[in-house]
Amino acid sequence: MNAMTTNLLAGAILMMSGAAANAADVELWRLDCGEIAVGDLALFSDTYNYSGEKRTLTDSCYLIRHDKDYMLWDAGLPAALIGAKVDKSAALAPTLAEDLPTQLARIGIKPAQISRLGISHNHFDHVGQASTFPGATLMIGAADLAQFKADPLPFAVDPGFIKPWLDGSSKVDPISGDRDVFGDGSVVILATPGHTPGETSLLVKLAKTGPVLLSGDVAHFEEQFANHGVPSFNHDRADTLASMERLTGIAKSLDAILIVQHDAADIAKLPAFPKSAN
Numbered sequence: 001m002n003a004m005t006t007n008l009l010a011g012a013i014l015m016m017s018g019a020a021a022n023a024a025d026v027e028l029w030r031l032d033c034g035e036i037a038v039g040d041l042a043l044f045s046d047t048y049n050y051s052g053e054k055r056t057l058t059d060s061c062y063l064i065r066h067d068k069d070y071m072l073w074d075a076g077l078p079a080a081l082i083g084a085k086v087d088k089s090a091a092l093a094p095t096l097a098e099d100l101p102t103q104l105a106r107i108g109i110k111p112a113q114i115s116r117l118g119i120s121h122n123h124f125d126h127v128g129q130a131s132t133f134p135g136a137t138l139m140i141g142a143a144d145l146a147q148f149k150a151d152p153l154p155f156a157v158d159p160g161f162i163k164p165w166l167d168g169s170s171k172v173d174p175i176s177g178d179r180d181v182f183g184d185g186s187v188v189i190l191a192t193p194g195h196t197p198g199e200t201s202l203l204v205k206l207a208k209t210g211p212v213l214l215s216g217d218v219a220h221f222e223e224q225f226a227n228h229g230v231p232s233f234n235h236d237r238a239d240t241l242a243s244m245e246r247l248t249g250i251a252k253s254l255d256a257i258l259i260v261q262h263d264a265a266d267i268a269k270l271p272a273f274p275k276s277a278n
Contacts, residue, residue: 023184023186023207024066024067024182024184024186025065025066025067025207025278026064026065026066026186026187026204026205026206026207026278027064027065027206027276027277027278028062028063028064028065028204028206028209028212028270028276028277028278029062029063029107029270029273029274029275029276029277030060030061030062030267030270030271030272030273031060031061031062031063031076031100031103031104031273032058032059032060032061032097032098032103032273033059033060033061033074033075033076033077033096033100033125033128033129034058034059034076034077034081034094034095034096034097034125034128035056035057035058035059035094035095035096036056036057036059036077036092036093036094036095036125036262037054037056037057037086037088037090037092037093037094037095038054038055038056038057038091038092038093039054039088039089039090039091039092039093040054040091041053041054041055042232043091043092043231043232043233044220044221044224044229044231044232045229045230045231045232046230046231046232046234046237047228047229047230049227049229050229055221056264057220057262057263057264058261058262058263058264058267059076059077059094059096059125059261059262060074060259060261060262060267061073061074061075061076061100062074062202062204062214063104063107063109064187064204066181066182066186066187069115069116069182070109070113070114070115070116071114071115071116071117071118071181071187072100072114072116072117072118072133072136073118073120073202073214074118074119074120074126074127074216074261075100075117075119075126075127075128075129075130075132075133075161076096076100076125076126076128076129077094077095077096077124077125077128077129078096078124078128078129078161079096079099079128079129079132081094081095081096081128082096082097082098082099083095083096083097084096094125099129099132100129100132101132103273106273106274107274107276111132111133111135112135114133114135114136115135115136115137116136116137116139116181117130117133117136117137117138117139118139118140118181118189118200118202119138119139119140119144119200120199120200120201120202120214120216120217120261121140121141121144121195121196121198121199121200121216121217122140122141122144122145122147122148122154122156122157122196122198123155123156123157123196123217124156124157124158124161125156126216126217127158127161127162128161130161130162130165131161131162131163131164134164134169134170135170136170137170137171137172137173138162138165138170138171138172138173139173139175139179139181139189140172140173140174140175140198140200141174141175141176141191141193141196141197141198141199141200142174142175142176142198143193143196143197143198144196144197144198144199145172145174145198146198147196147197147198148162148166149166154196154235155233175189175191175198175200176191177191178190178191185205186204186205187202187203187204187205188202188203189201189202190202190203190246190247190250192215192216192218192243192246192247193235193236193239193243194218194230194234194235194236194237194238194239194240194241194242194243194244195216195217195218195231195234195235195240195243196217196234196235197235197236199216199217199218199235199243200216201213201214201215201216201218201243201247202214202216203250203254203256206277206278207278208277208278209257209277209278210254210255210256210257211254211255211256211257212256212257212259212270212277213247213250213251213256213257213258213259214259214261215247215258215259215260215261216261217261217262218240218243218244218247219244219260219263220260220262220263221260221262221263222260222263222265222266224244224260225244225247225248228241228244257269257270
């Protein structure tokens with residue numbers, strides 16, 4: 001090995017060690033944002049996969065700490081649903097045990113500390129408590145943001161839940177394509193349209209746990225990735241299938257943990273709150 005090669009190698013090692021030393025400390029918590037009892041699961045397949053079935057969906061939100069910055073991913077069901085009795089005759093019956101501020105308080109976090117509120121898509125079960133965090137920059141797919149102003153409003157979209165951002169009193173950051181949230185590749189919003197036109201997912205890279213993929217509503221149950229299950233109310237079938245393929249491809253390439261946010265079986269893939277993954 002000549003002197004030039006030795007110097008280049010030494011420089012590369014120094015650069016890599018410096019990058020490792022400067023890498024952000026990233027931590028991830030799963031928060032309970034409610035449950036939705038589905039009385040007719042046929043809604044979730046346009047190929048009649050679930051005719052006559054019932055199931056309870058979990059509603060998961062996530063807190064990400066990036067050094068001293070905090071980002072909330074999805075804002076769950078509205079606080080008005082705390083303690084709501086489940087109507088077993090309803091097609092969809094949501095209920096909530098406790099709100100986000102109550103859970104955040106248990107790990108010493110106040111709503112004002114949330115600087116970014118990332119929303120996978122614009123449905124009521126993902127933006128229900130958004131207005132609790134008016135100081136946060138709302139990060140949402142541009143196409144989904146536009147739907148809050150549509151007439152008539154699309155299925156499950158209610159502008160009231162993001163009023164501070166729609167009236168201009170809070171900052172909104174419409175997302176087109178992928179977005180590296182902190183600029184270091186540790187937290188990346190991924191464009192995964194189909195369920196809604198601006199649907200997104202989130203990639204979080206953790207030092208010990210490894211990469212974690214939070215799927216938004218690209219799929220509602222794990223088996224939908226295998227059986228290509230597309231809900232009848234999705235915005236675009238082809239985009240949904242392409243986004244499923246993208247997420248499974250990323251999971252395979254990065255050896256990432258893929259978490260379906262509405263699948264109760266996936267809750268155990270992360271530590272039980274108030275513990276975190278890092």
